[in-house]
Structures are given as structure tokens and as C-alpha cells.
Amino acid sequence: xxxxxxxxxxxxxxxxxxxxxxxxxxxxxxxxxxxxxxxxxxxxxxxxxxxxxxxxxxxxxxxxxxxxxxxxxxxxxxxxxxxxxxxxxxxxxxxxxxxxxxxxxxxxxxxxxxxxxxxxxxxxxxxxxxxxxxxxxxxxxxxxxxxxxxxxxxxxxxxxxxxxxxxxxxxxxxxxxxxxxxxxxxxxxxxxxxxxxxxxxxxxxxxxxxxxxxxxxxxxxxxxxxxxxxxxxxxxxxxxxxxxxxxxxxxxxxxxxxxxxxxxxxxxxxxxxxxxxxxxxxxxxxxxxxxxxxxxxxxxxxxxxxxxxxxxxxxxxxxxxxxxxxxxxxxxxxxxxxxxxxxxxxxxxxxxxxxxxxxxxxxxxxxxxxxxxxxxxxxxxxxxxxxxxxxxxxxxxxxxxxxxxxxxxxxxxxxxxxxxxxxxxxxxxxxxxxxxxxxxxxxxxxxxxxxxxxxxxxxxxxxxxxxxxxxxxxxxxxxxxxxxxxxxxxxxxxxxxxx
Amino acid sequence: xxxxxxxxxxxxxxxxxxxxxxxxxxxxxxxxxxxxxxxxxxxxxxxxxxxxxxxxxxxxxxxxxxxxxxxxxxxxxxxxxxxxxxxxxxxxxxxxxxxxxxxxxxxxxxxxxxxxxxxxxxxxxxxxxxxxxxxxxxxxxxxxxxxxxxxxxxxxxxxxxxxxxxxxxxxxxxxxxxxxxxxxxxxxxxxxxxxxxxxxxxxxxxxxxxxxxxxxxxxxxxxxxxxxxxxxxxxxxxxxxxxxxxxxxxxxxxxxxxxxxxxxxxxxxxxxxxxxxxxxxxxxxxxxxxxxxxxxxxxxxxxxxxxxxxxxxxxxxxxxxxxxxxxxxxxxxxxxxxxx
Numbered sequence: 001x002x003x004x005x006x007x008x009x010x011x012x013x014x015x016x017x018x019x020x021x022x023x024x025x026x027x028x029x030x031x032x033x034x035x036x037x038x039x040x041x042x043x044x045x046x047x048x049x050x051x052x053x054x055x056x057x058x059x060x061x062x063x064x065x066x067x068x069x070x071x072x073x074x075x076x077x078x079x080x081x082x083x084x085x086x087x088x089x090x091x092x093x094x095x096x097x098x099x100x101x102x103x104x105x106x107x108x109x110x111x112x113x114x115x116x117x118x119x120x121x122x123x124x125x126x127x128x129x130x131x132x133x134x135x136x137x138x139x140x141x142x143x144x145x146x147x148x149x150x151x152x153x154x155x156x157x158x159x160x161x162x163x164x165x166x167x168x169x170x171x172x173x174x175x176x177x178x179x180x181x182x183x184x185x186x187x188x189x190x191x192x193x194x195x196x197x198x199x200x201x202x203x204x205x206x207x208x209x210x211x212x213x214x215x216x217x218x219x220x221x222x223x224x225x226x227x228x229x230x231x232x233x234x235x236x237x238x239x240x241x242x243x244x245x246x247x248x249x250x251x252x253x254x255x256x257x258x259x260x261x262x263x264x265x266x267x268x269x270x271x272x273x274x275x276x277x278x279x280x281x282x283x284x285x286x287x288x289x290x291x292x293x294x295x296x297x298x299x300x301x302x303x304x305x306x307x308x309x310x311x312x313x314x315x316x317x318x319x320x321x322x323x324x325x326x327x328x329x330x331x332x333x334x335x336x337x338x339x340x341x342x343x344x345x346x347x348x349x350x351x352x353x354x355x356x357x358x359x360x361x362x363x364x365x366x367x368x369x370x371x372x373x374x375x376x377x378x379x380x381x382x383x384x385x386x387x388x389x390x391x392x393x394x395x396x397x398x399x400x401x402x403x404x405x406x407x408x409x410x411x412x413x414x415x416x417x418x419x420x421x422x423x424x425x426x427x428x429x430x431x432x433x434x435x436x437x438x439x440x441x442x443x444x445x446x447x448x449x450x451x452x453x454x455x456x457x458x459x460x461x462x463x464x465x466x467x468x469x470x471x472x473x474x475x476x477x478x479x480x481x482x483x484x485x486x487x488x489x490x491x492x493x494x495x496x497x498x499x
Numbered sequence: 500x501x502x503x504x505x506x507x508x509x510x511x512x513x514x515x516x517x518x519x520x521x522x523x524x525x526x527x528x529x530x531x532x533x534x535x536x537x538x539x540x541x542x543x544x545x546x547x548x549x550x551x552x553x554x555x556x557x558x559x560x561x562x563x564x565x566x567x568x569x570x571x572x573x574x575x576x577x578x579x580x581x582x583x584x585x586x587x588x589x590x591x592x593x594x595x596x597x598x599x600x601x602x603x604x605x606x607x608x609x610x611x612x613x614x615x616x617x618x619x620x621x622x623x624x625x626x627x628x629x630x631x632x633x634x635x636x637x638x639x640x641x642x643x644x645x646x647x648x649x650x651x652x653x654x655x656x657x658x659x660x661x662x663x664x665x666x667x668x669x670x671x672x673x674x675x676x677x678x679x680x681x682x683x684x685x686x687x688x689x690x691x692x693x694x695x696x697x698x699x700x701x702x703x704x705x706x707x708x709x710x711x712x713x714x715x716x717x718x719x720x721x722x723x724x725x726x727x728x729x730x731x732x733x734x735x736x737x738x739x740x741x742x743x744x745x746x747x748x749x750x751x752x753x754x755x756x757x758x759x760x761x762x763x764x765x766x767x768x769x770x771x772x773x774x775x776x777x778x779x780x781x782x783x784x785x786x787x788x789x790x791x792x793x794x795x796x797x798x799x800x801x802x803x804x805x806x807x808x809x810x811x812x813x814x815x816x817x818x819x820x821x822x823x824x825x826x827x828x829x830x831x832x833x834x835x836x837x838x839x
Contacts, residue, residue: 098550107552140574148551353592444580454548457541459816463705
């Protein structure tokens with residue numbers, strides 16, 4: 001057979017033809033451009049117009065941004081430098097350079113004693129030593145002048161790392177505490193630290209005696225233990241009641257109603273005793289001094305952490321078969337959600353004082369955190385209810401048929417699925433909550449936007465806008481972008497349905 | 500008691516513990532060790548923080564003066580920033596001891612809101628700023644103009660009144676803050692920007708080309724700005740009012756932060772000055788303070804004129820002339836009641 005072929009065909013290819021290179025227009029970037037940007041004459045025109053627009057915008061913004069002036073003492077100095085360099089427009093980043101610490105931390109005091117003894121020892125000695133400058137009897141005006149002089153000579157970076165070590169350390173530990181919650185691959189023992197973190201953070205940020213947070217933590221543990229022990233002996237209901245009673249006696253004065261004072265609450269007595277035996281602590285700092293981006297993080301993270309469990313409980317309560325619980329949850333959600341957040345904040349800051357006994361000093365920041373938490377939890381409850389409603393009825397019935405009680409079926413079957421479905425909505429609420437923290441400016445807390453106002457009120461920086469707003473926007477964007485990315489990671493990780 | 504989150508929560512215990520006994524404001528301030536002063540969130544020349552977070556300004560100085568009078572320490576002040584919407588509620592609710600936030604003394608605020616204005620630390624008035632190339636030289640030529648106006652302030656009402664009385668029309672461009680008004684005016688959204696004269700001068704001073712903008716000569720309203728306290732605690736009101744009087748009187752008698760200690764060492768020829776500075780008489784104890792209260796105040800913050808020159812005077816960026824705020828002896832309105 002091969003012979004016939006040899007005679008009938010003049011040429012027989014014995015090996016494969018090597019693949020030819022594709023035509024120039026069908027490969028690489030050229031093809032990408034043709035397919036994506038110039039697929040038709042109309043799209044080509046659109047591309048050209050868009051490119052022109054982008055060029056126009058960038059040619060305005062980029063020189064302004066990149067030619068920015070970083071070292072100047074005031075806006076008018078900025079303008080002089082710009083004119084001297086013969087630039088048409090230039091950002092005055094000098095305001096950020098001078099005030100970024102204020103935008104981050106507000107008026108949170110720096111650890112001046114530490115700064116003075118580490119970096120400014122000679123001048124401190126010349127001024128008469130630590131007690132002469134920082135002691136109780138020292139002249140406060142002289143101290144403020146000394147501190148101002150010191151801060152000018154140290155520079156912002158030193159101040160950032162050493163002056164603000166308390167909030168910085170709290171932030172670093174926050175990352176450590178949150179990491180095991182966010183990423184399942186980390187050792188589970190780290191969760192113990194996450195539980196302890198709120199108390200550590202309160203101690204670091206507010207200072208005061210170390211025994212305050214320690215005894216509060218111990219009190220909570222004690223109340224739970226009492227409940228466990230009693231509950232083990234006489235049943236769950238009595239256990240729960242005794243835990244509540246223990247909690248009340250430790251933190252409040254339930255006998256105050258019948259006029260007995262002094263004995264309860266137990267907590268302050270213990271704190272006072274421990275303080276006398278072993279006075280350890282950091283200088284106390286008032287909530288009024290908190291400000292800047294730190295405030296947004298404190299309100300945001302506490303709101304997020306506290307509102308999630310509350311939101312889950314509310315969502316379950318709304319679907320409950322018990323009418324009383326359902327009514328309570330429905331009215332709570334509708335009332336809280338039906339009123340703007342700013343109204344709740346005003347309520348917290350102004351109206352609450354009319355109801356509290358005169359002279360009560362109920363921390364404003366705490367009031368705000370409570371209000372923000374309640375507000376976010378009402379929204380979360382609805383988001384999670386959406387997740388619950390999306391589950392097929394068969395899942396509930398399957399959990400029931402396994403003989404699981406209500407809490408177990410929720411914990412093992414229903415909630416893991418419902419929460420997974422709700423992730424985008426939950427994160428959406430969190431991002432909204434985080435940005436809503438800027439609303440506290442209206443009740444007199446110094447959030448980053450409020451601080452831009454204060455900075456603009458100084459003689460040097462009056463009349464500056466974009467630079468400050470851009471800086472604040474970047475800070476918020478960083479955080480919100482991280483949250484959004486994390487939610488996408490979580491969705492991918494938990495994706496089991498192979499859609 | 501230390502103020503922390505937990506102890507704040509403990510305060511709820513007060514609810515069950517029953518009503519605490521009411522203290523006078525003076526006692527509260529002395530027990531707390533700091534004065535809570537309601538202040539502006541930021542107004543050029545009147546209240547602004549420097550890079551280290553220390554507040555400076557004309558209103559701030561009055562807060563520091565009151566703190567010095569009561570506590571002997573000009574730094575013992577907590578500045579509580581309040582917006583124009585929340586300021587009076589915050590004062591009435593007891594969130595602050597005194598409000599020094601360029602608030603205009605009006606009938607309804609003094610009576611209906613249950614507040615007491617204790618004097619005037621700055622006589623302000625509403626004015627208009629326009630671009631000089633418009634060729635306008637009087638506010639009466641502003642018929643048909645678009646006007647940037649801050650909502651919710653007394654200036655809004657004054658503007659309407661002024662244009663109605665003079666049979667002119669205008670188109671308002673509402674803005675929320677001075678910063679926004681500044682921006683809108685520069686961007687050309689309105690021909691005219693109107694607000695208090697002091698703020699207008701401070702705003703104009705920040706413009707790149709100051710000469711391209713003029714402030715028209717008409718002052719269309721009275722805006723007496725002063726410290727405010729709650730009705731009902733007259734002793735506290737006396738302290739606030741007479742601290743301000745003391746600052747003005749000090750300028751009148753030539754007492755400055757530099758020479759006050761010297762003058763207070765021994766009685767001088769001026770019997771009123773002696774009573775002020777505590778070298779004769781017992782005027783301090785009459786308002787519950789030490790006899791050298793005013794000496795400390797003037798040594799710490801200076802007299803009225805010094806405060807003015809340092810914060811908003813002609814050598815500062817705000818650059819205001821004394822005008823109405825000169826002493827009565829120099830043709831102004833600042834007049835301290837006698838220390839007799």
C-alpha cells in the first residue's frame with residue numbers, strides 16, 4: 001500500500017507542521033486592545049473619549065498631588081513656596097505633616113514623662129527634674145511650655161512611637177486578638193487572649209488602676225461560676241437566677257431601693273483594697289481627650305464586636321415561637337431602625353442626662369458606643385433574618401429530626417448556614433457602622449472630620465480643605481477596603497456549593 | 500472618682516441608689532478639679548488647637564480666666580466642643596459649667612431657654628463681603644444678589660430683615676459652616692458672603708488675594724457675644740460675670756499680666772484697684788473665692804486688652820480693630836461695673 005502512495009503523491013509530510021506564530025493582530029496586548037477597547041467603531045470612539053477624559057483629570061490632579069509642598073509652617077508659607085517654584089498649583093501637604101498625629105489621636109495626651117526621661121533628659125534636668133516639671137505642685141503653664149518645646153525638638157515620628165505607645169500597643173494587641181477570630185488556621189488557644197483583650201484595651205487606653213479592669217473581669221467570671229455551680233446542683237433556671245443575682249451584687253447596689261448603702265456593690269471595695277495593697281496603674285485619661293481616627297476605631301470595633309451577638313439574638317428572637325419574646329424583638333428592631341442614628345446620638349449625649357440623677361457622670365464615649373451598638377444590631381438582626389429565611393425549611397426539620405434541642409439545632413445546623421449566606425450583608429453593615437462613627441462630631445466628640453474643622457480654625461491653616469479631607473478619606477478607605485476584601489476571602493473559604 | 504468605661508457603667512447604680520444631693524456649680528467644679536467649658540469646635544481667633552492640642556483664642560482665654568479664678572490654674576479647663584445646634588442644650592443639661600462659644604445675647608435665649616448671659620466679651624455685628632471687581636461700595640447696592648448664608652444662626656434672620664426693610668430681593672445659598680461658606684464664595688456660587696464681622700475678617704485674611712475682596716461698611720445687626728450660664732445658680736453666675744468685669748477693669752486701670760503681681764504686693768492709691776486685687780477689703784470671699792483671685796487671673800491670661808491683641812488684634816492673622824470693643828474711655832462699649 002505504501003508503494004501506491006509513493007507513486008501517486010509527489011510529497012508526503014512525515015512530521016507535524018510546527019505551529020505558526022499567530023498573525024500580529026491576534027496576539028498579546030494588541031489583541032487585548034482590539035478585543036476589549038476597539039471591538040467596534042463605536043467602542044473605539046468611546047475608548048478615545050474616555051482616555052482623553054482620564055488624561056484631562058490626571059493632568060490636573062497629578063501635578064497638584066506630586067508637586068505638593070511638605071515643609072511649611074502655614075498656608076501662606078505654602079503659597080510663597082509654590083510661587084517661588086513657579087508652580088501653577090501644588091497641594092499643601094505640610095498641614096498633614098504637622099498635624100497627622102492630631103488627626104490620628106485627637107487630643108489624647110502623649111506620655112510626656114517617658115518622652116522627657118528618654119529623649120530630653122538634659123533639658124529635663126536643667127528645668128529641675130521630673131517632679132519639678134510634672135509633679136502635682138508644678139506650675140501647669142510652665143509644664144505646657146516645656147512639653148511644647150520638647151515636642152517641637154523631638155519630631156512627629158518619635159512622638160508617634162513613644163508618646164502614643166498606649167494606643168499603639170492597644171492597636172497591635174487588637175490585631176493579635178482579632179486574628180484567631182478572623183483566620184481559622186491560627187491556634188485556638190489564642191482565643192483566650194481575644195477574650196481578655198477588651199480588659200487589656202480598656203486599661204491601656206483609659207489607664208487608671210490596673211485593678212479596675214482585672215476585678216471587673218474576675219467579677220464576670222465569678223458570676224458565671226456561681227451560675228454554673230448552682231445550676232449544676234439545683235437546675236438551670238435557679239443557676240441562671242443566681243448568676244444574675246451575683247452579677248448585681250458585684251456590680252450594682254440592688255439593696256439601694258430599700259435604702260441600704262455602703263455594702264454593695266462589692267467591686268469598688270475590692271478595687272480600693274487592692275489599690276492600697278499594690279498600687280499599680282497608668283495615668284488615667286478622660287474620654288473627652290479621645291479623638292481622631294483612634295475614636296473611629298474604638299467606636300467602630302466595639303460596635304462591630306458587640307452588635308454581632310446582639311444582632312443574632314434579635315434575629316432569632318424575631319423568629320421565635322414565644323409571642324412575648326417575638327414582640328419585644330420586633331418592637332426593639334423597628335424602633336431603633338426607624339429613627340436616624342443622629343437622633344439616637346443626640347439622645348445619648350443630651351437627653352440621657354435629664355433622666356439620670358444629677359451629678360451622675362456617665363461617660364459620653366460609653367453612651368455613644370452603646371447607642372451605635374444598638375443601632376447596628378437592629379440592622380444586623382434584619383440581615384441575619386434574611387439569611388435565616390433563605391434556608392430551606394428542610395434544614396430546620398432535619399435538625400429537629402436529629403433530636404437536637406433549639407439551641408443545639410441553631411448552633412450546629414441553622415446559624416452556620418444562615419450566617420454564611422449573610423456575610424456580604426453583615427460586612428456591609430459593619431462598613432456602614434464604621435463610617436457612621438464620623439457622626440459623633442455632632443455631639444461634640446472629636447472625630448477626624450471634626451478635627452479638620454479645628455485645624456482649619458488656627459491662623460496658620462485657615463482656608464485649607466482638600467489636603468485634610470483626602471487624608472481622612474484615605475484612612476477610612478484603608479479600613480473599609482480591608483473589611484470588604486476580608487469578607488470576599490471568607491465567602492470563598494466557606495463556599496461549599498460549587499456554584 | 501476616676502472616669503473610665505467601667506466606672507461609667509457603675510454610675511447606673513446611682514439610678515437604684517436614689518437621687519444624689521444637688522451641689523452648686525462652684526462646688527462641682529472645685530470637687531472635679533477642672534472647669535468644663537463649652538467652646539467652639541474651631542473658629543479662627545476665638546478657639547483653635549495648636550499642634551500640641553493646646554487650645555488658644557479669645558473665647559478660650561475667658562475660659563482659662565474663669566478656671567484660674569475658681570481653681571487657680573489656667574490649664575484646669577476641659578474644652579467641650581459644641582455645635583451651634585447643641586450648645587444651649589448641653590449647657591442646660593449640665594454637660595458644661597459655662598458656655599463661651601461666641602453666642603449672641605438675645606431675649607429668647609436669656610429668658611425662654613432658661614439661660615443667663617453674664618456680660619459681653621465681644622461686640623460683633625453682621626457684615627457683607629463681596630468681590631471688589633463687582634464695584635459695590637455699599638450693602639444697599641446688593642439688590643438681586645446671591646448670598647451665602649449659614650443656616651440656623653441669627654445672621655439668617657438679620658439678612659432677611661435687612662433686605663426686606665430696604666425693599667431689595669436676594670437669593671440665598673444656604674451653607675452649613677463657615678468653612679463651607681468660604682469655599683462656596685470663592686468658587687463663585689454666591690456674590691456675597693455674610694456672617695459676623697469677626698469671622699468675615701478672619702476668612703478674608705486667609706484668601707490668596709486679599710485685595711480682590713472687600714468687606715462692605717454696613718453692619719446690619721447687633722451681635723453681642725458673651726459667656727452663658729444656667730439660670731438658678733446665681734453665685735456661679737456672679738463668678739463668671741465678675742471675672743469678665745475684672746479683665747475689663749484691669750485694662751482700664753492699667754493692670755497687665757506683667758505688673759499685676761507688683762501692684763498686688765501693697766495697697767496703691769486707687770482704692771477700687773486695691774479691692775480688686777485683694778490688698779484691701781474682702782471681695783474674693785464674697786463670691787466664694789480667695790482674695791487674690793483676680794491677681795491670679797490677670798497674671799495667667801492678661802487683661803482684656805492683652806487678650807484681645809494676642810488673639811484677634813491687628814497684629815494677628817485675624818486682624819480686628821478694637822472698634823466697639825475698645826474701653827468706654829476710648830469710645831468703645833467695654834465698660835466694667837465698679838468694684839465697690
